[in-house]
Amino acid sequence: MAHTCNPSTLGEINFSVIGQYVDYLVKEQGVKNVFVNGTTGEGLSLSISERRRVAEEWVTKGRNKLDQVVIHVGALSLKESQELAQHAAEIGADGIAVIAPFFLKPWNKDVLINFLKEVAAAAPALPFYYYHIPALTGIKIRAEELLDGIQDKIPTFQGLKFSDTDLLDFGQCVDQNRQRQFAFLFGVDEQLLSALVMGATGAVGSTYNYLGKKTNQMLEAFEQKDFSVALNYQSHFLIYFSCLGFGVSQTKAIMTLVSGIPMGPPRLPLQKASREFTDNAEAKLKSLNFLSFTSLKDRNLEACS
Numbered sequence: 001m002a003h004t005c006n007p008s009t010l011g012e013i014n015f016s017v018i019g020q021y022v023d024y025l026v027k028e029q030g031v032k033n034v035f036v037n038g039t040t041g042e043g044l045s046l047s048i049s050e051r052r053r054v055a056e057e058w059v060t061k062g063r064n065k066l067d068q069v070v071i072h073v074g075a076l077s078l079k080e081s082q083e084l085a086q087h088a089a090e091i092g093a094d095g096i097a098v099i100a101p102f103f104l105k106p107w108n109k110d111v112l113i114n115f116l117k118e119v120a121a122a123a124p125a126l127p128f129y130y131y132h133i134p135a136l137t138g139i140k141i142r143a144e145e146l147l148d149g150i151q152d153k154i155p156t157f158q159g160l161k162f163s164d165t166d167l168l169d170f171g172q173c174v175d176q177n178r179q180r181q182f183a184f185l186f187g188v189d190e191q192l193l194s195a196l197v198m199g200a201t202g203a204v205g206s207t208y209n210y211l212g213k214k215t216n217q218m219l220e221a222f223e224q225k226d227f228s229v230a231l232n233y234q235s236h237f238l239i240y241f242s243c244l245g246f247g248v249s250q251t252k253a254i255m256t257l258v259s260g261i262p263m264g265p266p267r268l269p270l271q272k273a274s275r276e277f278t279d280n281a282e283a284k285l286k287s288l289n290f291l292s293f294t295s296l297k298d299r300n301l302e303a304c305s
């Protein structure tokens with residue numbers, strides 16, 4: 001996530017909370033891998049210099065605490081994407097991820113691969129992940145098709161972050177690459193259990209910021225083949241939380257309530273979650289015994305220093 005800390009409409013980034021955020025994820029949520037400057041972090045709404053600084057902060061503060069820091073370096077400009085990829089390598093990140101460029105669009109698989117290949121080549125020693133998120137990019141090229149022969153073009157290809165509800169496509173990606181050691185990271189948190197059944201090897205998502213511990217319990221139950229317990233986690237928490245709303249603004253508000261770390265509002269064109277949403281979320285979280293910080297809401301959401 002980016003920590004945009006207002007009063008101004010620009011939503012400046014509050015870099016100073018990143019260290020605290022790392023500690024919270026590791027100690028309170030049992031989350032030791034982070035995906036920086038993606039959707040939740042509003043990576044595409046940040047300037048290149050902001051993206052560089054956020055990445056540096058996560059890598060620095062995460063040293064000896066986090067296992068992996070993967071930086072999303074996708075951009076509309078190939079040149080900017082390459083600059084960010086090279087930067088990620090220089091600062092010692094563990095991997096890079098890229099979405100499809102979404103204004104002037106790659107119209108088929110080969111064109112998309114050509115773009116990704118040029119970005120990957122700017123960081124030839126870093127594992128490369130394709131970030132498939134068609135609902136936001138508008139690029140509907142199936143992941144299964146994209147993966148076919150991808151290592152010939154992108155030798156550093158390491159895996160996929162699959163943020164789409166098409167479990168058939170996801171299952172085919174897994175099935176057709178069985179011999180390869182790819183990471184199949186699933187990104188629709190509400191469907192994670194189904195994706196595990198289809199062969200997901202991990203998950204990347206916004207809700208793990210505050211549901212990391214619960215999700216780890218679900219993964220554990222799945223591992224133990226205790227499917228009714230796993231299903232209970234999936235339905236109880238994620239379906240419950242989806243009533244609250246899962247947009248980027250809402251995630252920041254929920255995360256502030258749950259963690260006590262001021263995430264601040266998002267940057268335009270996103271808008272801060274409404275007061276009504278926050279009050280409702282606070283009441284629901286309280287009823288679930290989710291809040292360790294019950295009376296800090298106003299301070300956390302409004303005041304940032």
Ligand SMILES: CC(=O)N[C@H](C=O)[C@@H](O)[C@H](O)[C@H](O)CO
Binds near residue numbers: 187188204207246
């Ligand atoms: C569109 C979006 O933000 N997708 C995230 C990951 O990619 C997910 O983690 C969702 O936020 C999550 O599944 C809640 O809908």
Ligand SMILES: CC(=O)C(=O)O
Binds near residue numbers: 038187
């Ligand atoms: C949630 C997620 O995966 C992202 O922020 O990109």
